[in-house]
Amino acid sequence: MTIFKTIHxxxxxxxxxxxxxxxxxxxxxxLNDLSDEHIITLTNHFASNQTSLGKGKKWKQPNLLRDWxxxxxxxxxxxxxxxxxxxxxxxxxxxxxxxxxxxxKWDKI
Numbered sequence: 001m002t003i004f005k006t007i008h009x010x011x012x013x014x015x016x017x018x019x020x021x022x023x024x025x026x027x028x029x030x031l032n033d034l035s036d037e038h039i040i041t042l043t044n045h046f047a048s049n050q051t052s053l054g055k056g057k058k059w060k061q062p063n064l065l066r067d068w069x070x071x072x073x074x075x076x077x078x079x080x081x082x083x084x085x086x087x088x089x090x091x092x093x094x095x096x097x098x099x100x101x102x103x104x105k106w107d108k109i
Contacts, residue, residue: 009017034042049064069075 012020031039046064049062
């Protein structure tokens, strides 16, 4: 079974590390506000999705928080933003190359 790896602070961006510290405090605050029923249900949900029976050496334990985050609207907007940035970058590269070709033609005239 592959267990989760810990990403050490020196390998995170400064912003992500600061956000992580804040997020950990927020999660504890939210957990402390849960009723007994919520705590039991959440524990059962996590336990039902964990297993010690891996499916080979390359199998990896699913991360329920990552799955939940990636299902949110905020994540989808984040991905759209990244895709848009990539499209803009590619369009800018095309325009730059076109401009360079026009400048070369102009210089020859």
